[in-house]
Amino acid sequence: MAHKEILLHIRERFAKFLTENQHRKTPERFTILETIYSIDDHFDVDSIYKIIKKNGMHMSRATVYNTLELLLQAGLIRKHQFSDKAAFYEKSLYNNQHDHVIVLRPDGSIDRIIEFCDPRIDAIRKDLEQYLNLKIDAHDLYFYAKPQTDGSPKT
Amino acid sequence: MAHKEILLHIRERFAKFLTENQHRKTPERFTILETIYSIDDHFDVDSIYKIIKKNGMHMSRATVYNTLELLLQAGLIRKHQFSDKAAFYEKSLYNNQHDHVIVLRPDGSIDRIIEFCDPRIDAIRKDLEQYLNLKIDAHDLYFYAKPQTDGSPKT
């Protein structure tokens, strides 16, 4: 699917979600949605806010927070609390990887994030559900690594 | 190992860490260490602070934060950011489980935390290290579940 088609599809899904939940379809909400889908990486509230500002549009941080909450409910983004600093978000449609390798610099900041998916996680989930007799509805797996100093990694 | 022996051993390890890193062995630091090892669960900064207060001792929150940082460096505790609220900590010596089932109430607060260990995680880690050509030094796995409403779970 081409980028433009994806965006159209996503817009529709968000619109549907907003209607179904009696939320209004404000221009701010779609501006934020499009900004997010123009980013190909994890992002925090401030980067969204700054991109919108840089594009000459006006918006309050509160609106960004509110809209991200709606997008979260709509399942169009996912939220991560990688540290005690600002939360990170990522698009979730067409991206069902919940598993990350986080490459951390010595100062604790994020060098890069590699996503992957491994069927063994789901096998563990099933075993746990049976053993603990409860329903697991999500998971997050983080592996932590240090940046390479020598040869380049195969990403 | 009996509880008293464990505590003695932990104290020694902390003392050794402090000496080796040119930190002072202050009474506050050992009070915090002992408070932590008297708790059999995950805890946040405020609960440590309140227990110490309740025991009639005086201490600043800043000292709790500082000391938890040292204990983290010493490898005697682990830190988790389960949500965007206060960080949670847990003892890490004699407890090498890095994998959690977090039972969340509808309001997002933590109902309980179940720890487990599964060798498949380490297998995934090894595969990733080889595939990405980097060294992974830690991981966290969180499964999210809702509290039971019916029959009791097997914990």
Add this chain to the structure above:
DNA sequence: TTGGGTGCAAATTCTTTGCAATCTC
């Protein structure tokens, strides 16, 4: 004795909230 540590309060950072003005339905 002396520099690291503590305690307090103020500062910071991230997020939420209250409320008047505005815009969607």
Add this chain to the structure above:
DNA sequence: GAGATTGCAAAGAATTTGCACCCAA
């Protein structure tokens, strides 16, 4: 037009920082 949404600024919550005083080495 009614009520949800926005924007702003102020409030909150968690954590960090600055600095005078104190104490472990």
